[in-house]
Amino acid sequence: MPYVILALCAVVCTFFLARLLVAKTCLVEKAIEDTIARKLSAAAPKVELERLREENGVMRNLLIDMVENEGASSSAKSQMSAAESKQAMNARMQRRREIFGEAVYLLRQTEKSRTGVRIAITQPPES
Structure with missing residues (x-):
């Protein structure tokens, strides 16, 4: 039973860590696109x-x-x-x-x- 609880905790932590990394990636991509748009506008x-x-x-x-x-x-x-x-x-x-x-x-x-x-x-x- 303790192995099952440990495995569930690992799965939940992995899920939230993956969501955090995806959110950071989206923010970086948006910042890059904004910078490119700003450079091209001038x-x-x-x-x-x-x-x-x-x-x-x-x-x-x-x-x-x-x-x-x-x-x-x-x-x-x-x-x-x-x-x-x-x-x-x-x-x-x-x-x-x-x-x-x-x-x-x-x-x-x-x-x-x-x-x-x-x-x-x-x-x-x-x-």
Whole structure:
């Protein structure tokens, strides 16, 4: 009988020790994953990717503006008088110039930021 009690105690102790080790392992894995995520969040490629996504969204909005500008003027042409048509054409040309001006400005800003990012990527991080 004492051997059975001793064996049960050994099994129970082994069970709780195994659970403790599993819990510690999970905590260490979580700490490692958090550290990796923190390091990657500040990495240069991720920052570059976020900047490119933002620029992509801005360019997409400019293209949508261009399409809306062209589409709005062409749908109502048949019902306009000559003076209204000329006024609409001038407004459309003015809006087109504004959109192209925004696009040129954005492209210049993009080129400036790209050269800055290239310098930051090629230089080793300071420790």
